[in-house]
Amino acid sequence: xxxxxxxxxxxxxxxxxxxxxxxxxxxxxxxxxxxxxxxxxxxxxxxxxxxxxxxxxxxxxxxxxxxxxxxxxxxxxxxxxxxxxxxxxxxxxxxx
Amino acid sequence: xxxxxxxxxxxxxxxxxxxxxxxxxxxxxxxxxxxxxxxxxxxxxxxxxxxxxxxxxxxxxxxxxxxxxxxxxxxxxxxxxxxxxxxxxxxxxxxxxxxxxxxxxxxxxxxxxxxxxxxxxxxxxxxxxxxxxxxxxxxxxxxxxxxxxxxxxxxxxxxxxxxxxxxxxxxxxxx
Numbered sequence: 001x002x003x004x005x006x007x008x009x010x011x012x013x014x015x016x017x018x019x020x021x022x023x024x025x026x027x028x029x030x031x032x033x034x035x036x037x038x039x040x041x042x043x044x045x046x047x048x049x050x051x052x053x054x055x056x057x058x059x060x061x062x063x064x065x066x067x068x069x070x071x072x073x074x075x076x077x078x079x080x081x082x083x084x085x086x087x088x089x090x091x092x093x094x095x096x
Numbered sequence: 097x098x099x100x101x102x103x104x105x106x107x108x109x110x111x112x113x114x115x116x117x118x119x120x121x122x123x124x125x126x127x128x129x130x131x132x133x134x135x136x137x138x139x140x141x142x143x144x145x146x147x148x149x150x151x152x153x154x155x156x157x158x159x160x161x162x163x164x165x166x167x168x169x170x171x172x173x174x175x176x177x178x179x180x181x182x183x184x185x186x187x188x189x190x191x192x193x194x195x196x197x198x199x200x201x202x203x204x205x206x207x208x209x210x211x212x213x214x215x216x217x218x219x220x221x222x223x224x225x226x227x228x229x230x231x232x233x234x235x236x237x238x239x240x241x242x243x244x245x246x247x248x249x250x251x252x253x254x255x256x257x258x259x260x261x262x263x264x265x266x267x268x269x270x271x
């Protein structure tokens with residue numbers, strides 16, 4: 001499944017380069033890219049949603065908010081943020 | 097950027113992600129900010145290409161690899177995508193006995209939540225780059241609400257196992 005899909009992805013990426021001079025195609029691609037941007041916060045929501053209820057909500061808000069603040073506010077690299085989160089989760093148990 | 101370094105960077109991103117799109121912040125940090133071998137626009141196009149095909153979300157690595165080094169780069173992206181699947185076998189053999197410890201489960205959950213936060217923070221520069229007029233902003237907001245409030249696929253998804261209604265959901269838990 002992955003290899004045929006990867007071939008399709010390469011073909012789509014090739015067409016991106018070829019279509020850069022076509023205004024209509026680029027406008028359509030702009031819409032696809034905007035949709036891709038919209039998918040990201042939706043994916044973040046779907047990851048965090050199970051933890052936003054009950055006793056877990058405080059953990060979720062602190063960790064998600066902390067990750068955003070460390071990454072955007074202080075420029076901490078994603079790997080370091082994930083490492084800090086792992087240590088925090090180890091020490092500050094998220095309820096089952 | 098040579099292919100081996102590209103493989104290491106992409107592998108690092110995949111190995112530190114616990115679900116589909118959570119590799120994106122690491123990939124952006126390394127390839128857009130640190131090595132500057134792709135632009136935000138190319139990253140967005142890669143994500144769009146990856147989502148426009150059936151299969152795991154991580155397929156955008158193939159597109160990114162192609163942007164950076166052509167067909168060999170695409171092959172490296174594919175290799176990085178499948179590497180964790182092979183590594184998980186020895187990992188389960190040696191680390192599997194610790195997975196159910198409450199502290200480890202809590203750490204895993206914490207990393208998942210941090211990944212959600214990183215996704216939000218990655219969205220900001222990408223949105224700044226691509227949402228430059230009203231129509232793209234409306235498309236992005238519409239897509240976000242569509243995915244949050246419905247169980248429809250992003251384009252070519254697959255039904256989630258165990259969903260008796262046959263509803264379709266985005267593959268955010270893939271690879």
